[in-house]
Amino acid sequence: MPGIKSQPGYCYARMPVEPRGIKLGIVQSTGSGTISNLRRKKKVTRMRKRRLVPFVTLLIVALLANVALAAAVVTDVVVVGNATATPASVDQGGLTHVTVSFTATNGSVSSAQANNAWVEVPEKYVIGETGGVTATGTKRVYFPPGNYTQSPLILSTTITIEAHANAPTGAHTIALSVNCGSNVNINATIPSIFVDVTGSGLPPADPLKITAPADITFEGNTSGGAQNVPLGAPEVEGGTEPYDISNDAPNFFPLGTTIVTWTVTDADGTVATATQKVTVVDTTPPEILGAPDTWFVTVGASSAPLIALVSAVDIVDPNPVVTHDAPATFGPGEKIVKWTATDASGNFTEKTTVVTATYIVSGDVVITRIVKRGSTIPFKFSVSDVNGVVSDPAVIRSSKIAQLSQDGDLIGEAVELETSAGKSNINGWRYDANDGHFIWTWQSSRSAEPGDYVLVVELVCGTKVKFFFRLGK
Numbered sequence: 001m002p003g004i005k006s007q008p009g010y011c012y013a014r015m016p017v018e019p020r021g022i023k024l025g026i027v028q029s030t031g032s033g034t035i036s037n038l039r040r041k042k043k044v045t046r047m048r049k050r051r052l053v054p055f056v057t058l059l060i061v062a063l064l065a066n067v068a069l070a071a072a073v074v075t076d077v078v079v080v081g082n083a084t085a086t087p088a089s090v091d092q093g094g095l096t097h098v099t100v101s102f103t104a105t106n107g108s109v110s111s112a113q114a115n116n117a118w119v120e121v122p123e124k125y126v127i128g129e130t131g132g133v134t135a136t137g138t139k140r141v142y143f144p145p146g147n148y149t150q151s152p153l154i155l156s157t158t159i160t161i162e163a164h165a166n167a168p169t170g171a172h173t174i175a176l177s178v179n180c181g182s183n184v185n186i187n188a189t190i191p192s193i194f195v196d197v198t199g200s201g202l203p204p205a206d207p208l209k210i211t212a213p214a215d216i217t218f219e220g221n222t223s224g225g226a227q228n229v230p231l232g233a234p235e236v237e238g239g240t241e242p243y244d245i246s247n248d249a250p251n252f253f254p255l256g257t258t259i260v261t262w263t264v265t266d267a268d269g270t271v272a273t274a275t276q277k278v279t280v281v282d283t284t285p286p287e288i289l290g291a292p293d294t295w296f297v298t299v300g301a302s303s304a305p306l307i308a309l310v311s312a313v314d315i316v317d318p319n320p321v322v323t324h325d326a327p328a329t330f331g332p333g334e335k336i337v338k339w340t341a342t343d344a345s346g347n348f349t350e351k352t353t354v355v356t357a358t359y360i361v362s363g364d365v366v367i368t369r370i371v372k373r374g375s376t377i378p379f380k381f382s383v384s385d386v387n388g389v390v391s392d393p394a395v396i397r398s399s400k401i402a403q404l405s406q407d408g409d410l411i412g413e414a415v416e417l418e419t420s421a422g423k424s425n426i427n428g429w430r431y432d433a434n435d436g437h438f439i440w441t442w443q444s445s446r447s448a449e450p451g452d453y454v455l456v457v458e459l460v461c462g463t464k465v466k467f468f469f470r471l472g473k
């Protein structure tokens with residue numbers, strides 16, 4: 001019949017159901033609804049033939065009516081496939097959608113027949129674990145009434161393609177299966193859907209990524225560590241803005257390395273992290289407090305009072321250690337005491353104190369008299385330390401006699417006359433236990449030049465005891 005074609009695998013146009021009453025009458029009387037069956041019953045009785053004449057006539061009328069109806073409503077639909085969605089791509093374990101289109105190019109559909117003019121395709125194809133394809137669900141696309149011979153119509157629908165998590169990767173061809181409504185015929189090739197299954201776990205084209213600020217080393221600025229450490233800013237790329245960026249940095253970083261984790265969450269809820277090493281170091285030495293540059297004591301004095309003055313502070317180490325080389329008691333003269341403060345990180349500071357320990361000198365230290373050349377002069381003085389009077393002449397380092405200048409006001413610059421005015425001899429000193437002092441009964445020279453002289457007695461502590469006198473004629 002014109003306009004109705006049947007091809008393997010395609011829809012067959014079915015006869016319109018109208019006029020339903022006539023068709024039903026034939027089927028009931030013959031037990032068969034086809035023309036060939038009727039022809040095989042030529043040998044029925046004439047009575048039956050005579051009875052059949054009006055039915056055959058009616059049948060022909062009915063067939064003509066059907067042909068007329070079919071010519072009026074049966075439509076040819078051409079499937080043209082979908083150039084935009086084929087080939088499709090789907091990840092393992094994922095799904096995608098492809099669009100298929102149908103074009104009505106011949107015939108027309110009346111309003112009364114529109115509900116029976118459709119094509120039906122599966123809702124979804126599933127590519128299985130072994131590569132087999134299973135169709136599930138159905139969806140219909142209805143052709144609205146219209147004359148498609150004059151104005152071809154394209155109808156589209158989407159089909160879901162789902163791939164099993166272990167579906168074989170590579171190209172898959174899915175033959176589209178189509179069913180049709182009673183007012184639709186298909187006389188064109190049905191397209192196949194080409195799907196490329198890609199491996200799962202492939203990173204998205206623009207994954208969310210955060211790059212932490214560079215690792216930093218920071219000088220400790222408070223006891224035990226550091227505060228207010230400038231971490232810098234991370235870099236974020238990919239994902240979907242806006243980003244929510246945070247980190248788990250503490251307010252206080254102890255000495256050593258702390259790992260800071262930076263986290264970014266994008267608008268899609270995707271999270272990415274990165275870490276940053278923050279290392280707090282202490283390279284600053286302690287500061288020594290209380291150590292004087294100079295310190296004066298009496299010979300034999302304890303070093304404890306001086307040591308008690310000295311302490312140390314450090315920015316990071318709350319308890320820097322102070323060491324020194326001070327003796328328990330100070331002997332006569334200068335002693336350079338070195339202080340060393342060391343923090344827990346090994347940084348240290350040194351400082352020195354010059355300690356001068358001298359004897360206490362008293363007695364007939366300064367005499368101003370005129371003596372005759374060749375006579376004797378008794379020089380006397382006493383020495384004591386913290387423990388009392390010192391009797392050992394070894395505390396006397398030297399004794400020198402010098403003549404003063406005419407000005408009489410320069411001692412150190414005076415010309416020394418150790419021998420011309422007398423001998424310099426510490427052995428001239430002796431300790432007088434009764435009086436508790438050293439005494440030297442000095443014998444002047446008769447040939448000494450008259451004038452002003454000074455006897456300078458230097459003790460081992462550096463103290464100088466001076467005796468002024470004048471030799472007369």
Ligand SMILES: [Ca+2]
Nearest residue numbers: 282284314343
């Ligand atoms: Ca320090």
